[in-house]
Amino acid sequence: MTDVPLDFVPVPGVRLSTTAAGIKRWERDDLTLIELAPGGTAAAVFTRNAFCAAPVTLARHHLIRTAPRYLLINAGNANAGTGAQGLRDALACCEALAGVTGCATEQVLPFSTGVIGEPLPVVRIIDALPRALAGLSEQGWADAARAIMTTDTVPKLVSRRFVADGHSATVTGIAKGAGMICPDMATLLAYLATDLAVSPEALQAILGRAVAPSFNAVTVDGDTSTNDACVLLASGAAPLAPVTKLDSRVGQALAQTVSEVCRDLASAIVRDGEGATKLVSIDVVGARDCEEARRVAYTIAHSPLVKTALFASDPNWGRILAAVGRSGIENLDIDRVTIHLDDLCIVRDGGRAPDYTERAGGQVLARKEFAIRVGLGRGEVAARVLTCDLSYDYVRINAEYRT
């Protein structure tokens, strides 16, 4: 769990700082400020949970009106399920930051993560703003990756350099999340930035494409958060013409790099899933359409029986088979279904493969990373979902979360 590199490349035009606002009774930095240079652009995707948090509502509203100068992120309190007071509290934080910096209130995007339903400690956040502003630095990415954590055990930080039109450019991103992970159009909190100049429309398109196979294809526990948000900033500090089209050479290079950073951050989130001891890729092939491929993959990924068997390194493949069978695929021909653990075939012709042995199955499941591969034998479409196992520690972490 300690193989996540904390090396990173700073992004010119983007500065970060962290400070201890005392959101909860703890001794750690819990308030993160990200500053985008004037003239930069931003794109974002948010949770589809109907009970979305107050900061999600407000950030969405602000982003429609103008490009942001500041992202203000607190850990320890989700400001969700807080009704009208929650909106007033989120707005008060934005107004206070605008007052100190001279930007417009709409140029501040608020984000919160933590316990749902507690009032946001607005005064403590506002009191911390001068310290946060004083600490801004292009070197702040690693501290920010740590300060946005809640039940995460490792910070998630990914950095990539790429060459665009002969110049070197950068995409650096951080993310947090370990539980309530089944993102729907976004993940918990993720912040990426590039030093290229990019039009808002191109930036949103790049982010949308990157999120689908990364953050939107991972699950820890099937619980979609109220606070999911993923933001991509473009500072324009690099000496290159603005990207306005995805099919330009620079646009393609940027889109590719953003996708890679999102994919790496998303797999880091599953690897650090609450109580997780294994990273498991559920690969479904031979589906008629994307929806049924994803449905089968998610049914396996959410099955408590499959997840406890993964934890036990028990090749109890009957549970995988039962999950495929109950996933609601119409007219599934079970004689065409195949199930592999990595390259080991365990099910074909409607039953256990004759050459399969429990010992070989146990060897695959003892690995820290492996794939469950399901062939439906009814089409050409594939889908992949990343997930983890269900361990004693998942129960412990979530039974003790608020104590």
Next chain:
Amino acid sequence: MTDVPLDFVPVPGVRLSTTAAGIKRWERDDLTLIELAPGGTAAAVFTRNAFCAAPVTLARHHLIRTAPRYLLINAGNANAGTGAQGLRDALACCEALAGVTGCATEQVLPFSTGVIGEPLPVVRIIDALPRALAGLSEQGWADAARAIMTTDTVPKLVSRRFVADGHSATVTGIAKGAGMICPDMATLLAYLATDLAVSPEALQAILGRAVAPSFNAVTVDGDTSTNDACVLLASGAAPLAPVTKLDSRVGQALAQTVSEVCRDLASAIVRDGEGATKLVSIDVVGARDCEEARRVAYTIAHSPLVKTALFASDPNWGRILAAVGRSGIENLDIDRVTIHLDDLCIVRDGGRAPDYTERAGGQVLARKEFAIRVGLGRGEVAARVLTCDLSYDYVRINAEYRT
């Protein structure tokens, strides 16, 4: 967990026996035989899992052709995921019993429950048949309730007498199941019998109506089994005219009693859910239609975060709210949503109820049985799902199941 009564009223015309066939390496009765008097009728509902077990396929096939004389049930091996050999094995058991008793092979219905994917020990089952036949008795219900158990910790047996046309009649039933519980048109294994004479059509209608709000409205872990089956037998031993219509006085009394027995058996299954320490009713009201009411109820009932909070007696209601929000109800007006724990209001007007206290919430969750009541405020339809909490023991039981 020891409050399940093992008193019962025998059903004239129905005899049972149990014997130790040695399906697994254990010292216990694991083979159950149920005999129905000649002229009796039967109705059944089965799992909708596409990977249904060989005995389910065969029992369905036999039941279409004729009324059964024998139900042959083994615990310890599901005979599921066993392909063509599984079907041959199930048929061999039916043929052997037919050979010894002189009935037709189609008059034997096979049932299996246990580990998926292992070959059925056919020879051991056939060797045990003479002992099983010799032991048949109308007094065998309690032993049968024990012999069909797998990870169950208590037998489930419910018996009801009722008065029909001035005569006393009986419905007695047994069920098993503790994990892989999310029945879809049936539950794991349940066998009910009455001494009334009932036409096959009326019997099927009575069972269908009884199953919907009982076995089809409970969930332990969301995993629908490959082997679910629920059978209702009518022996005709009572000195009453056959029931052919549900709207007759006797038909109504029988339907009512069968529904009650199914409801009691279904709640006994959840109460004995793997690792369960609490029985929780999820009551959704104010829905536009039954589908959305059930969808919200099941989303809450399947949320690992809600279930671990229930285990911890932690009134972390934000998790309930997040589950409602992600259940996929279009245009949900969150300001109209209410959430109660029993009679305690925790959410209204889109946030925490002003008069709610954590202490009061914790008091409700400390109960062994309580209700989570969700009002959607958009219609008149209600649904109820029974579920249990997610504890360390659920992980232990399912991580160690095959060891």
